[in-house]
Amino acid sequence: MNPVYISVVEGNPHLRSLLSWHLQQSGYLVQQCSGFHQARQAFNNQLPTLAVIDSDLTDGDGIELCRWLYQQHQSMIFILSAKDTEKDIVHGLKAGADDYLTKPFGMQEFLARIECLIRRVRTVAAPLLLDYGVLKIDLVQRRVEYQGNFVDLTPQEFSLLYVLTQAEGSALSRTELLRRAWPEAIDNPRTIDTHVLSLRKKIETDPRQPSLIQTVRNVGYRFNSSILEEKKVVAEKPVTLSPAGVSVLT
Structure with missing residues (x-):
């Protein structure tokens, strides 16, 4: 069973240490963060x-952090808050939280809710690796391997590639790509073109004639996974020698 990695983002250092200690005692891998950034x-x-x-983080809005993390589609989110009105709770849940616990709270309830969320994670069992044959996307380490070599992508390029793959061949507009890949960004959707160009240079066989990240006229861009399947089939075909001694695919 894969280890469970929990991040505790809490501005109060005493509470942060206490929660982390109890989570570690329960067998989880824990990282502590003091604030938004x-x-x-x-x-x-x-x-x-x-x-x-x-x-209520000292250097940013925890709900905004929740909303940003929700857009990544990989992590469960558990909000802790001193705000206990129905409006506050609904606001947190709509921002993407999977659970919401008001302060003060008991440690046993906190751990029980953590256990419940982890059971849900193990039930859905989201893939940790997207494997397209010659292209592999590691969602945990946020690394990409193409044709056996690791590709150095920026965080923006990785998010863009991930969003494109999740569309499963459907074309996404520049505005939609911007919203899904970098929801916190306030920028011109045409910025997407710059990042697509950079991404193509790193993972396309010929960036001038892209076959993987295709431009869809008057719409935006789409991820063409079928081209990777074709390359995978060719790579897996056995090689034999012809009577003349020339290798051929069979």
């Missing part, structure tokens, strides 16, 4: 299985 940086490097997020 530290958590964002940590999540860009590796998405946790479950993120426990305080809604």
Whole structure:
């Protein structure tokens, strides 16, 4: 069974240490983050299985962090908050939280809710690796391997590639790509063109004639996984020698 990686994002150092200690005693791998920006940086490097997020961070809005993490489609989210009105709870859940616990709370209830969320993670069993043959996307380490070589992608390029693959061949507009890949960004949708161009240079056989990330006129872009399947089939075909001694695919 894969280890469960939990990130605790809590501004109160005493509560953060206490929660982390109890989670570690329960057998979870735990990373501590003191605020919004530290958590964002940590999540860009590796998405946790479950993120426990305080809604009132000193350097940012915990609900906004929740909304950003929800767009990544990989982590369960558990909000802790001193705000206990129905409006506050609904706001947190609509932002993408899978559970919401108001402060103060008992440690046994906290751990029981954690266990319940982890059971849900193990039930859905989201893939940790997208394997398209010659292209492999590691969703935990946020690394990409193409034709046997690791490709150095920026966090923005990785998010863009992931969003394109999740569309399963459907074309996405620049505005939709911008919203899904970088929901916190306030930018011109045409910025997508720059990142697509950079991504093509890294994973296309011929970036001038792209076959993997295709432009769909008057719409945007689509991910063409079928071209990878064709390359996989060719690579797996056995090689034999003809009577003349020339290798041929059979």
